[in-house]
Amino acid sequence: xxxxxxxxxxxxxxxxxxxxxxxxxxxxxxxxxxxxxxxxxxxxxxxxxxxxxxxxxxxxxxxxxxxxxxxxxxxxxxxxxxxxxxxxxxxxxxxxxxxxxxxxxxxxxxxxxxxxxxxxxxxxxxxxxxxxxxxxxxxxxxxxxxxxxxxxxxxxxxxxxxxxxxxxxxxxxxxxxxxxxxxxxxxxxxxxxxxxxxxxxxxxxxxxxxxxxxxxxxxxxxxxxxxxxxxxxxxxxxxxxxxxxxxxxxxxxxxxxxxxxxxxxxxxxxxxxxxxxxxxxxxxxxx
Ligand code: KIV
Numbered sequence: 001x002x003x004x005x006x007x008x009x010x011x012x013x014x015x016x017x018x019x020x021x022x023x024x025x026x027x028x029x030x031x032x033x034x035x036x037x038x039x040x041x042x043x044x045x046x047x048x049x050x051x052x053x054x055x056x057x058x059x060x061x062x063x064x065x066x067x068x069x070x071x072x073x074x075x076x077x078x079x080x081x082x083x084x085x086x087x088x089x090x091x092x093x094x095x096x097x098x099x100x101x102x103x104x105x106x107x108x109x110x111x112x113x114x115x116x117x118x119x120x121x122x123x124x125x126x127x128x129x130x131x132x133x134x135x136x137x138x139x140x141x142x143x144x145x146x147x148x149x150x151x152x153x154x155x156x157x158x159x160x161x162x163x164x165x166x167x168x169x170x171x172x173x174x175x176x177x178x179x180x181x182x183x184x185x186x187x188x189x190x191x192x193x194x195x196x197x198x199x200x201x202x203x204x205x206x207x208x209x210x211x212x213x214x215x216x217x218x219x220x221x222x223x224x225x226x227x228x229x230x231x232x233x234x235x236x237x238x239x240x241x242x243x244x245x246x247x248x249x250x251x252x253x254x255x256x257x258x259x260x261x262x263x264x265x266x267x268x269x270x271x272x273x274x275x276x277x278x279x280x281x282x283x284x285x286x287x
Contacts, residue, residue: 227240
């Protein structure tokens with residue numbers, strides 16, 4: 001398998017779909033990397049699915065850095081992308097380059113930035129998301145954009161709801177996508193937007209779009225890995241496809257362990273260590 005790079009992802013436009021899954025630790029990274037996935041995203045969805053926090057905004061920069069280090073150590077082929085958490089660029093855009101480089105020096109090969117700052121930065125690209133993206137790219141940090149439903153600023157979007165469903169909102173998303181492309185991002189995540197709009201954006205960009213809840217016309221697809229493995233069976237958004245029921249498998253394994261221990265079936269002799277030859281008998285005789 002060839003190492004996936006920012007350049008090879010860009011070249012996939014219109015040729016072969018790009019696959020991306022989130023990943024938060026060493027063990028999953030090893031398995032997913034050898035499965036042939038293109039991109040592993042150390043997503044800030046880690047806040048919800050790993051840390052049990054209610055909002056992605058709450059994850060600490062140090063936590064994201066530590067998990068990026070773990071994923072980076074395992075990966076041989078996939079492109080590792082780190083999600084810049086809220087605190088690393090939305091509260092202080094001036095420090096965004098420092099934190100982006102922190103992620104790059106921790107094993108990420110690119111960072112992902114959610115659109116922020118509202119519409120006022122669409123025209124002059126003077127502040128908000130365009131300002132940060134420009135600054136990182138100027139300093140040779142590859143950036144993946146993210147528009148549509150952007151969970152870090154969900155309170156400004158009217159909650160977890162599909163974005164771009166009317167003409168005005170759709171026009172803004174098209175403008176954001178084009179501006180991000182002009183600023184030099186190598187791909188853009190489109191989250192929870194109508195599939196017709198995602199198709200239009202995809203056809204009108206020269207860089208790949210990676211959809212989540214954005215239909216089949218995107219150049220690639222991303223899912224939160226715990227969703228597609230069925231680790232949270234009670235929460236299944238419409239756009240998720242579950243490929244196995246890992247929570248059931250884990251539950252059954254844990255119950256098997258509990259039962260074996262209670263019935264003294266585990267550990268058996270094959271799981272136990274023994275003295276060589278008749279050393280134990282000799283040892284007891286010497287006591
Ligand atoms: O953090 C995350 O999981 C993401 C994906 C939904 C794209 O940003």
